[in-house]
Amino acid sequence: MDRFLFLTFDGLSRGAVYAAFALALVLIWRAGRIVNFAQGAMAVAAAYVAYSVTAVTGSYWLGFGAALLAGLLLGAIVDVAVMRLVDHRSPLNPVIVALGLVLLIQAVLGMVYGNEYLPARTPFSRSALAVGGTPVLSPYDLFVFATVGVVGAALVWIFTRTAIGLRMRAAAFAPEVSRLLGVNVGGMLTLGWALASGVGALAAMLIIPTELGLHPHAMDLVFVSAFTAAVLGGLDSPPGAVVGGLGVGLLLSYVSGYAGGDLIPLAVLALLLTVLLLRPGGLFAPVTARRV
């Protein structure tokens, strides 16, 4: 029972990060109908910026801030310098370009920092606190929950309560009409990319210290897991992404706890395959109209 409890909280902590990363995917999907396959590589790049800043200044928090800023900037740059120029008539094109970005970003990181695992610091201890004799949550887990919670709440606030959020939703929902009403549709799209990339950078900062460390490929499997989470919740639904993220986190935690960590990749693939075969629209999909 102790073990089950521990695995559950561990899974929820991982799941919170997957949820944040899945949320970033959903943000871009809703804004521009693109699944950003370069999200993982972009997030790793931001984490490397944090590593450099922390190495120079010695402060974790300065590095954390730098990673968020780098994430926001990188998202905006990718949209303005690359994605806007791509012919979006075929849905394959943005995907292929995003994959080119993956190759490019990972190669540049490998050239600058080398293809070794670098140690990543945590601001709080990762040893679990005991509640009534059972180890349950570490201070770092609490930090993860708090950060993801704050980011989620901030996104909800931006999209539902601010004028800029309303404009972003309008630009995604009806670009032509919004343009006629004076909304800067291209700018809103860039803002969406920046926000999503910032959230992705945050997720990378949170999950990389709990795994092997910093590496150009550190987010490959995280990306696949988060994509699975986003598909599980339906690519269109932010609450779905959060539920999907927590679900995937729990499942992976149980699999690695009871069956062995080696099986995590296989479990992700099996889950993704099952979801896509049984309910391709995800758990929260609205009834789709016929597409002609």
Added chain:
Amino acid sequence: MSATRASAPPTRRAAVDSTGPGRSLPTLVRHLAVAAGVALLVLMASYQLDSFRNFQLATVAAYLCATAGLTVLTGLCGQLSLGHGALMATGAYTLALVQNAFAERGLTAGGLLVVSLVVAVLATVVVGAVVGVAAARLRGPYLAGLTLAVAVVVPALTVTFDGVFNGEQGLAVPVAPAPAGLGSYFPHERWQLWVATAATLLCLVLLANLVRSRYGRCFRAVRDDEVAAGLAGIHVARTQVIAFVISAGSAGLGGALLAVLAQSVSPGAFGLTLSLFLLMAVVIGGLGRLAGAVWGAFLLVALPDLTHSLTNLFTLSPATAQRLEGNLPLAIFGSTLIAVMIVAPGGVQGLLSRLTRALRARWPAGRS
């Protein structure tokens, strides 16, 4: 539809068939003639080039199987697969297991390689059918995500089941030497080139015929508009599964040939990067044309070689040189892929055919 066809006057049909431009020979004969010409060229080249170039050319042939298969799937049928590296791994590991099983039983005849190759292709076809059936219900990003998961997961499986696949170390592939009839000093690389070329040409002739057949037309119809294709009586899902299975079989053959050339298989060679490389090669070569796959395969072998000689031009510290050597080709591939998608979505072959069309348009005007 068959009724109108039957009612058309037979004489007119024959007349149309025989007067079409470039249609004087049956497709199969034309493709076989081209294949024979290429085989002759490779045969002559194999005596002119040194061992290393022979080996490189053989590697091009192995990659060509995979890129041609991917061209049929992505370029003709419009399905994006990021999992072809994993399918190549399936073919390579199957070949290694079968060859090892033969060696354990003391069977070392060279002809058994054909059996192993066939088994490797069949195994990959089965895996491809499983993924393809799931993929046929998926569109754009969903399909890409699923195949991406396959590409990330399959190399990890070799570590999970290391009893069979021997983990990160991989397996050795025992391959029989060149037949004794060719003389005792016959270079092994030349023999490898011959084997790889024979298998690849067979694969390419089959694919080229397929592209020109009813199936090829169905693929293109499904790619251009699924709803319209469905209304025209094409079974869309079945067509997509067929395309995926054929493509998987070619990728399996490519992987098996790579295993024969390297005489070993390990998961490191078949990671996500290989899948992205294949896609990149196909896009840069030119989607939708088998000739584009040829450019792509050459690029896959030539670019790392070029960057290697490029980094040798500068005096770098060993650590920097090592970092550059592994990553510079990736960076060049990535930025080329982005640039090609933005500037010339037709790839190299698209540019070439545009060029020849422009020349043809100017030529008669210049003479008159």
